[in-house]
Amino acid sequence: MKQIEGGITAAKGFQAAGIEAAVKYQNRKDMALIYSEVPCAAAGTFTTNVVKAAPVLWDKKIVEESTYAQAVVVNSGIANACTGRQGMDCCQAEAQCAGECLGIPADSVLVASTGVIGMQLPLDRITEGIGKLAQAKSDTPEAGADAARAIMTTDTVPKEIAVTFEISGKTVTLGGMCKGSGMIHPNMCTMLGFLTTDAKISRQMLQKALREDVVDSFNMISVDGDTSTNDTLLILANGLAENEEIASEGAGYDTFREALHFVTTYLARKMAGDGEGATALFETKVIGAASKEDARILAKSVICSSLTKAAIFGHDANWGRILCALGYSGAQFDPENVDLYFRGGSSEIHIYGNGTACGYSEEEATKILSEPEVCVLVNMHMGEAEATAWGCDLSYDYVKINADYRS
Amino acid sequence: MKQIEGGITAAKGFQAAGIEAAVKYQNRKDMALIYSEVPCAAAGTFTTNVVKAAPVLWDKKIVEESTYAQAVVVNSGIANACTGRQGMDCCQAEAQCAGECLGIPADSVLVASTGVIGMQLPLDRITEGIGKLAQAKSDTPEAGADAARAIMTTDTVPKEIAVTFEISGKTVTLGGMCKGSGMIHPNMCTMLGFLTTDAKISRQMLQKALREDVVDSFNMISVDGDTSTNDTLLILANGLAENEEIASEGAGYDTFREALHFVTTYLARKMAGDGEGATALFETKVIGAASKEDARILAKSVICSSLTKAAIFGHDANWGRILCALGYSGAQFDPENVDLYFRGGSSEIHIYGNGTACGYSEEEATKILSEPEVCVLVNMHMGEAEATAWGCDLSYDYVKINADYRS
Numbered sequence: 001m002k003q004i005e006g007g008i009t010a011a012k013g014f015q016a017a018g019i020e021a022a023v024k025y026q027n028r029k030d031m032a033l034i035y036s037e038v039p040c041a042a043a044g045t046f047t048t049n050v051v052k053a054a055p056v057l058w059d060k061k062i063v064e065e066s067t068y069a070q071a072v073v074v075n076s077g078i079a080n081a082c083t084g085r086q087g088m089d090c091c092q093a094e095a096q097c098a099g100e101c102l103g104i105p106a107d108s109v110l111v112a113s114t115g116v117i118g119m120q121l122p123l124d125r126i127t128e129g130i131g132k133l134a135q136a137k138s139d140t141p142e143a144g145a146d147a148a149r150a151i152m153t154t155d156t157v158p159k160e161i162a163v164t165f166e167i168s169g170k171t172v173t174l175g176g177m178c179k180g181s182g183m184i185h186p187n188m189c190t191m192l193g194f195l196t197t198d199a200k201i202s203r204q205m206l207q208k209a210l211r212e213d214v215v216d217s218f219n220m221i222s223v224d225g226d227t228s229t230n231d232t233l234l235i236l237a238n239g240l241a242e243n244e245e246i247a248s249e250g251a252g253y254d255t256f257r258e259a260l261h262f263v264t265t266y267l268a269r270k271m272a273g274d275g276e277g278a279t280a281l282f283e284t285k286v287i288g289a290a291s292k293e294d295a296r297i298l299a300k301s302v303i304c305s306s307l308t309k310a311a312i313f314g315h316d317a318n319w320g321r322i323l324c325a326l327g328y329s330g331a332q333f334d335p336e337n338v339d340l341y342f343r344g345g346s347s348e349i350h351i352y353g354n355g356t357a358c359g360y361s362e363e364e365a366t367k368i369l370s371e372p373e374v375c376v377l378v379n380m381h382m383g384e385a386e387a388t389a390w391g392c393d394l395s396y397d398y399v400k401i402n403a404d405y406r407s
Numbered sequence: 408m409k410q411i412e413g414g415i416t417a418a419k420g421f422q423a424a425g426i427e428a429a430v431k432y433q434n435r436k437d438m439a440l441i442y443s444e445v446p447c448a449a450a451g452t453f454t455t456n457v458v459k460a461a462p463v464l465w466d467k468k469i470v471e472e473s474t475y476a477q478a479v480v481v482n483s484g485i486a487n488a489c490t491g492r493q494g495m496d497c498c499q500a501e502a503q504c505a506g507e508c509l510g511i512p513a514d515s516v517l518v519a520s521t522g523v524i525g526m527q528l529p530l531d532r533i534t535e536g537i538g539k540l541a542q543a544k545s546d547t548p549e550a551g552a553d554a555a556r557a558i559m560t561t562d563t564v565p566k567e568i569a570v571t572f573e574i575s576g577k578t579v580t581l582g583g584m585c586k587g588s589g590m591i592h593p594n595m596c597t598m599l600g601f602l603t604t605d606a607k608i609s610r611q612m613l614q615k616a617l618r619e620d621v622v623d624s625f626n627m628i629s630v631d632g633d634t635s636t637n638d639t640l641l642i643l644a645n646g647l648a649e650n651e652e653i654a655s656e657g658a659g660y661d662t663f664r665e666a667l668h669f670v671t672t673y674l675a676r677k678m679a680g681d682g683e684g685a686t687a688l689f690e691t692k693v694i695g696a697a698s699k700e701d702a703r704i705l706a707k708s709v710i711c712s713s714l715t716k717a718a719i720f721g722h723d724a725n726w727g728r729i730l731c732a733l734g735y736s737g738a739q740f741d742p743e744n745v746d747l748y749f750r751g752g753s754s755e756i757h758i759y760g761n762g763t764a765c766g767y768s769e770e771e772a773t774k775i776l777s778e779p780e781v782c783v784l785v786n787m788h789m790g791e792a793e794a795t796a797w798g799c800d801l802s803y804d805y806v807k808i809n810a811d812y813r814s
Contacts, residue, residue, distance in 0.1 A: 325633065333457060335457065402801075
């Protein structure tokens with residue numbers, strides 16, 4: 001497997017575009033298109049929030065009932081959530097419009113929205129935007145980058161990646177993009193993530209791969225503990241790599257899963273590190289846990305702790321808060337048997353063991369906690385299971401961004 | 408029932424003190440004593456965190472195994488959590504010292520600590536402080552107020568209350584004090600809360616009353632979602648009111664429960680409203696829920712949402728975040744059937760119904776959200792159950808306080 005330049009247009013036969021439609025934001029790209037020249041197997045995972053945005057309901061239906069998908073239309077600025085019947089009608093109209101502009105059936109068009117909840121989409125500007133997107137679409141890396149930029153809300157940087165790998169002697173490409181960066185606490189899915197691949201893979205195996213993957217990638221990140229109404233992760237596979245079709249488990253599936261995990265983990269880390277107001281990526285790796293489930297719960301509890309996140313922002317080695325967060329996670333363990341380490345840059349220090357503080361240097365700890373990527377390593381000494389979760393620190397800017405998001 | 412002046416010294420036979428012991432803080436009161444002139448029935452609820460501070464382990468043993476208790480020694484500044492064997496020895500030494508100074512058995516002395524995790528208590532200053540406390544103790548309201556001040560950490564105001572009520576023709580008094588204000592997300596208990604009463608009540612009924620009560624009082628508040636290692640709620644009942652002993656359910660028990668709930672809810676609200684960095688008390692009342700459990704889960708999910716809390720701080724009527732928090736709470740419901748109202752001062756406005764925004768005035772909403780007590784009322788239209796939860800807004804000061812707590 002090799003990481004290459006590009007994102008959602010890296011795989012054969014995929015085009016994209018990002019344009020200004022003034023849905024809500026002014027003077028910036030706010031609509032994106034992903035288009036495959038041929039029909040694709042599609043799979044998706046969606047928010048577990050009971051309050052599901054209209055585009056989530058639309059996409060679930062397409063992924064579950066349509067035989068294929070061929071395009072995704074995305075807008076930022078307005079989430080089309082809590083918008084009732086009018087919101088659903090808008091999804092239908094978007095898909096209809098995109099279908100006509102692209103010459104494909106409306107039920108092969110997926111839609112996604114992100115932004116403020118409760119406002120209706122301005123359908124005239126959306127359909128005008130779709131016309132522009134259809135005109136602008138291209139298979140260049142620049143077109144993919146435009147799309148990655150258009151889906152951003154409070155993100156400070158676009159997030160995209162592409163890799164190539166071999167299956168049955170054929171070179172397969174997988175690319176992706178995603179956006180954060182608030183209301184990020186995915187549960188069975190993530191905010192908005194889009195993956196494209198030219199792998200030949202059955203819809204069933206594609207859905208299986210995605211479902212298995214998110215548990216250890218997007219579901220292991222959190223910015224603020226708020227599971228969005230719009231979380232959507234979609235993958236389109238158009239088969240143009242002409243590999244032997246992946247229709248069951250085996251070497252081809254494993255290779256694909258490995259590449260998928262590389263891409264999703266890369267994007268998940270980027271999303272966490274670019275969380276609203278974040279100054280650092282905050283990683284917690286739990287090893288030696290009694291079960292995989294325990295490892296996940298423990299790691300996620302630490303990266304979700306507001307007190308721990310504020311301490312990381314302050315570069316303060318207040319490790320008691322980490323022990324506290326492990327303790328209320330729901331997993332059972334003996335605090336006397338836990339070892340805790342801080343890792344940052346090329347340093348690692350032992351902070352806690354045998355039930356009390358180790359004799360570490362506060363100066364060294366502060367230095368580690370000042371790195372742009374801070375890692376807490378926890379050894380539970382109870383078994384072989386491990387898991388990693390990613391979050392970010394809690395800063396003044398998180399409050400600033402969210403105290404005044406709508407104006 | 409009548410609210411009266413005072414706190415933990417209001418009930419007959421209770422004395423208290425608050426003094427400067429320089430445990431960690433300088434130039435402020437940091438140790439408190441509660442003392443009953445006669446032995447008391449004692450009950451307690453404690454943190455469900457797997458990582459339990461030494462004083463929690465000590466008190467659990469006393470409450471479960473000792474026939475009575477007669478004093479509580481509290482310090483702020485250092486939590487005596489994650490302190491291993493040395494931490495437990497310190498509790499033993501504290502109780503021993505207090506027992507000698509007060510002329511009571513060591514196993515009738517409860518201890519509590521709050522502050523930074525991981526540091527050892529300076530036993531010499533603690534025992535010196537206990538000597539001073541034993542000297543200073545008094546049954547005056549001022550002595551109760553001194554104690555309420557001594558147990559504060561990042562609290563901005565002391566929190567105390569007292570009420571009187573009648574049982575079997577006798578006037579009974581119940582008083583209490585508590586402290587917050589960070590790492591507040593009690594689960595089966597609260598940070599530090601101390602209640603004293605001269606009611607005559609059996610240990611079993613006292614424990615039952617406390618256990619039943621916390622579910623709807625202290626367990627319904629959250630400042631930051633972090634369940635502490637030190638949460639402790641203790642109640643001492645010395646029987647000096649000479650009412651007919653409450654030894655089973657009935658009118659006397661109901662009256663006591665009512666008074667207890669008034670006191671605990673008062674203290675819980677005070678704790679939430681004085682959460683770290685808070686500028687407002689944020690109340691969420693859920694009515695018409697399918698079950699009591701659902702009502703609690705829904706109300707608590709809203710007051711725990713970082714995004715909603717930041718919006719309250721910004722006086723921004725970003726109600727979509729409230730719908731979102733209800734949606735990921737775990738309770739099942741149909742978003743189309745929910746009604747949402749904002750309440751503040753003497754105003755109430757209908758914000759959301761029939762699946763979309765109501766035509767409310769943003770100006771009026773902002774005015775309501777600028778009140779010192781903001782209430783969200785949610786009607787689920789599914790049944791008769793209701794619950795109320797209390798939190799606070801999320802401000803710059805929360806980050807400031809917690810990015811640099813230890814220095």
